[in-house]
Amino acid sequence: MTDERPIGLFDSGVGGLTVLDAVARRLPAEDLLYLGDTARLPYGTKSPETVRRYARRAVSLLLTRGVKALVVACNTASALALDAIVEEAGKVPVVGVVGPGARAALARARGLTGPDAEAPIAVLATEATVASDAYGRAIRSLDPFRTVMNVACPLFVPLAEEGWTENDVARAAARLYLAPVVEAGARVVVLGCTHYPLLSETIAAALPAGTLLVDSAASTAVEVEALLGENARRDGGTGETHLLVTDSSERLRRVAGRFLGREAAALELVDLP
Numbered sequence: 001m002t003d004e005r006p007i008g009l010f011d012s013g014v015g016g017l018t019v020l021d022a023v024a025r026r027l028p029a030e031d032l033l034y035l036g037d038t039a040r041l042p043y044g045t046k047s048p049e050t051v052r053r054y055a056r057r058a059v060s061l062l063l064t065r066g067v068k069a070l071v072v073a074c075n076t077a078s079a080l081a082l083d084a085i086v087e088e089a090g091k092v093p094v095v096g097v098v099g100p101g102a103r104a105a106l107a108r109a110r111g112l113t114g115p116d117a118e119a120p121i122a123v124l125a126t127e128a129t130v131a132s133d134a135y136g137r138a139i140r141s142l143d144p145f146r147t148v149m150n151v152a153c154p155l156f157v158p159l160a161e162e163g164w165t166e167n168d169v170a171r172a173a174a175r176l177y178l179a180p181v182v183e184a185g186a187r188v189v190v191l192g193c194t195h196y197p198l199l200s201e202t203i204a205a206a207l208p209a210g211t212l213l214v215d216s217a218a219s220t221a222v223e224v225e226a227l228l229g230e231n232a233r234r235d236g237g238t239g240e241t242h243l244l245v246t247d248s249s250e251r252l253r254r255v256a257g258r259f260l261g262r263e264a265a266a267l268e269l270v271d272l273p
């Protein structure tokens with residue numbers, strides 16, 4: 001039986017709109033309710049305890065709005081707080097971005113042959129995600145001998161928000177951050193943060209030609225569809241998207257548009273306890 005309730009998506013800010021876009025493409029008939037905790041952004045520089053506390057509050061707000069599933073679009077929250085979110089969500093199913101991203105990276109790495117097949121998988125992420133080694137744990141749980149290297153790229157977040165994705169500053173940051181990845185010979189690189197897909201061309205240019213970049217948004221959307229099964233709406237209609245934020249400003253609207261690739265719909269301001 002089709003479940004008419006919306007899918008809830010949560011991120012620390014508006015970067016997760018890249019995941020919303022992927023879910024909307026995969027399941028166009030679904031209503032989507034997105035919450036960006038913009039008042040508390042960034043999560044990526046905060047302690048696990050704080051991220052877990054913030055994530056619980058955000059998720060409980062989405063639950064009060066009656067969502068049928070929860071998508072944790074934020075890599076940092078998925079890495080540090082997925083168990084807390086699952087507990088908070090009770091019977092509502094939860095999908096984070098780390099699991100689908102890890103599985104997609106491993107599938108790409110397994111397609112490589114020769115010395116490339118032995119190369120480490122590189123994960124680019126916030127400092128908090130790197131410290132948690134969540135991607136490494138997820139990958140090794142499927143392939144215990146796979147080497148994973150984590151590289152924190154904190155400046156990519158403000159660069160993406162500023163729209164500085166293809167200028168000299170972005171290129172210099174990418175060169176510096178990615179030098180150890182090039183040195184290690186990684187052939188598969190995970191964009192383990194909502195903001196990094198916006199810099200994918202600059203990141204690719206700082207890596208040897210043919211390096212495979214993995215963005216978890218599309219694989220997360222596939223997982224959401226599988227999870228919903230018969231509860232997915234497939235009535236051929238176009239679902240509505242509703243955006244909630246905990247802080248709003250003209251700048252935020254601009255940044256949201258950058259992530260969505262079009263002007264953002266009205267942002268509803270909400271407060272979290």
Ligand code: DGL
Nearest residue numbers: 012042043044075076194
């Ligand atoms: N959404 C975060 C992530 O994907 C990036 C921004 C932040 O640090 O809050 O890790």
